[in-house]
Amino acid sequence: MQLLRLPKTSDHFGRYYTAQEIAGLLIQTMSLEKPKTVIDLGVGDGALIREASLIWSDARFITVDIDKNTKHRLPLHISPSLLEHHVGDALEYALDKKLGVSFGTIDSAVCNPPYLRPKWRKHFNSILEEANLHSILPKFGCIPAEVLFIAQNLRLLKVGGKLGLIIPDGIIAGEKFATLRQALATTHRIERIIELPRRIFRNTDAKAHIMVLSKNISADETIQIQQLLPDGQLSSAILLPTEKASSRLDYSYLATNKSTRDKSDGLKLRDITLALKRGTFSSAERKTNELNILHTTDFTSDRLTVPKKFSSKRTLVKDAKFVVAQNGDILIARVGRNFNEKIWRVTSGPTIITDCILLLRVHPTYADRVFNYLTSSIGRSNLMSIAHGVGARFITTEGLLDLKI
Ligand SMILES: C[S@@+](CC[C@H](N)C(=O)[O-])C[C@H]1O[C@@H](n2cnc3c(N)ncnc32)[C@H](O)[C@@H]1O
Secondary structure, three states: OOOOOEOOOOOOOOOOOOOHHHHHHHHHHHOOOOOOEEEEEOOOOOHHHHHHHHHOOOOEEEEEEOOHHHHHHOOOOOOHHHEEEEEOOOOOOOHHHHHOOOOOOEEEEEEOOOOOOOOOOOHHHHHHHHOOOHHHHHHOOOOOHHHHHHHHHHHHEEEEEEEEEEEEHHHHHOHHHHHHHHHHHHOOEEEEEEEOOOOOEOOOOOOEEEEEEEOOOOOOOEEEEEEEOOOOOEOOOEEEEHHHOOOOOOHHHHHHHHHHHHHOOOOEHHHHEEEEEEOOEOHHHHHHOOOOEEOHHHOOOOOOEOOHHHEOOHHHHOOOOOOEEOOOOEEEEOEOOOHHHOEEEOOOOOEEEEOOEEEEEEOHHHHHHHHHHHOOHHHHHHHHHOOEOOOOOEOOHHHHHOOEO
């Protein structure tokens, strides 16, 4: 199967467009015979229902989009008697009334939600509560639209109803979403996850996954996790025990970690780290500050140590209130497209860094082993596998500490 690349990036409605083959894969992965009704909240141009209607030809489609123009772009081959489109906000509390259906009655839903942070509205609490997802609330200041769209779909579905999603990497792999993953896997059931190749959406570096959920069905013992390979085939499956659902669920992380685990003696960076800190100054502050501050843009690929020109006089940094790296420390860019290529060791004196760089100080016995590992091709690829982010990638200190060296 060749993957399509469609010509858009995210716009102000939070849209990425779903390649037709990915939509087809999502529908097949749901393994549903003949659903009566299919809901698509945030239908856009109808990429998902276009494929769904080819397989579920008798189903009735109920679609919603806030953008009034989408109506004119919906698939023409679906008979008007089977397609009911609503222009409006899918995050309204009384969505059932708007759609003319009762909550808890729909047998299937597909959704590629917008990637947005909507302004908090009081009724979002109730939406999460009625979807049995209220346990995630304390974790968030503001809830991303993807989570609210999942919750609205779950409210509409009947017990055992299926939801096929295309969701961003953050939900599958982000630490912040651990309680959501836990709730989805235990209150509901995560049937399958398929990691999609990066840049499946042209002009974006967004990484996304297919996830199929069943509403309120007792959990299976394992979650089946796969990856869509560049040649269009599915990888073999990793069967992750459901009690580990709060950990990362992205295939490339699980697969890389497993192969490293198989080879290493199980030593984690966490076990030997003496200090792991972000620099103090922002990149903007560096421009106006007289101090000599190293930033990610200063890294070059022709060396592995910090050049002398970035070191500061010891007298200048003595008793400093800001973070200063010392000889032996390892500096790692924590953000950016090629962050894993920006790893230097400090060898020529105190170095002041921006907050885009992490200072890693490990027990001296392990200093060479850690540096050699991080700058090896397996180390750099493991760093990439713990990265998060739609677009620009970043790593967290927790992710780094969990690396097995
Ligand atoms: C990521 S796009 C997905 C489009 C289409 N389903 C696809 O897969 O190509 C998300 C869609 O959600 C719509 N949207 C954004 N906020 C919305 C809201 N509050 N209610 C309904 N639709 C919304 C956008 O207009 C956009 O069409």
